[in-house]
Amino acid sequence: MLRKTIKNIAVLDLQNFTAEALRRIKKIDGCAIILISKNASEEWKNVYANIKIQNVAQIIETDAHKHSVLNGVVTLNDSNVTDDCIYVINGIAVLETVKKIPDLCVNGIIFKRKMSQYNISLLNGRSVELDDEVTIKAYMNVVEIDSDTVRNFDNNTCVVAGNIIDIKNDVTEQMLTDKKITFAAGNKVECNKNISGYVKANSIAGNKITEKNE
Incomplete structure (x- = not known):
C-alpha cells in the first residue's frame, strides 16, 4: 500500500x-495543530501511533x-x-457570549466579558476580563484615533485593533481620562x-507601546 x-x-x-484511512498516512510534517477525537477507538489510536509526526506545534484532543x-x-x-465546533483564532478574540460556551484555541489575546465563559484547548497569549458595561470598539487591522474619535466614544470604551492603534497628537491625557479609554x-x-x-x-500590546517621534 x-x-x-x-x-x-x-x-x-x-x-x-x-x-x-490513517493507515495510508506515513508522516505528518509542518502542521500548526492536529485535532484528534477524545473518543477514538483503540484501533484508531494504535494506527495513529505508527504515524511519524514532526514539526507540529500542538496536538489537541477534542469532542x-x-x-x-x-x-x-x-x-x-x-x-x-x-455547538460542536472548536474555534481556532489567530489574533484577538472578543468574547461576548451569554449562554453559549465556545471551545477555543487562541494564538493571541482573549477579551471576555465577566458573564462570558469558554473552554480553552490552547492559549498562546493571554486572557483579559472586561466589565460587562465596557464598550468594545473592534478594528480588524490599523486604526487612527484623533480627538474627534475620542469625543465620539462612549465612556469606558476599550479600543481593540488586530494590528496597530495610532493615537494622533491632538489627543490629550485629559480626554482619555475623562472618557476612561483603554487600548489593546x-x-x-x-x-x-x-x-x-x-x-x-x-x-495591552502584542508587540510594544511606542512614543512617536515629534
Whole structure:
C-alpha cells in the first residue's frame, strides 16, 4: 500500500479519518495543530501511533466534530457560536457570549466579558476580563484615533485593533481620562510623549507601546 505524507497544513482535523484511512498516512510534517477525537477507538489510536509526526506545534484532543479557523479580530456571541465546533483564532478574540460556551484555541489575546465563559484547548497569549458595561470598539487591522474619535466614544470604551492603534497628537491625557479609554492592539500602540504615561498604564500590546517621534 502506497503511504503518503501530509505537509504544511495549518489545522489538520483527523477526527473523521477512519483507522483504514490513517493507515495510508506515513508522516505528518509542518502542521500548526492536529485535532484528534477524545473518543477514538483503540484501533484508531494504535494506527495513529505508527504515524511519524514532526514539526507540529500542538496536538489537541477534542469532542467537537467541526472546526473554524479565524484570523484578525474576531467577535463571538450567542448568535454566531455553534455547538460542536472548536474555534481556532489567530489574533484577538472578543468574547461576548451569554449562554453559549465556545471551545477555543487562541494564538493571541482573549477579551471576555465577566458573564462570558469558554473552554480553552490552547492559549498562546493571554486572557483579559472586561466589565460587562465596557464598550468594545473592534478594528480588524490599523486604526487612527484623533480627538474627534475620542469625543465620539462612549465612556469606558476599550479600543481593540488586530494590528496597530495610532493615537494622533491632538489627543490629550485629559480626554482619555475623562472618557476612561483603554487600548489593546495585536501588534503595537503608538502615541506621543505627552500621553505615553496614560497609554502605557492602560494598554495591552502584542508587540510594544511606542512614543512617536515629534
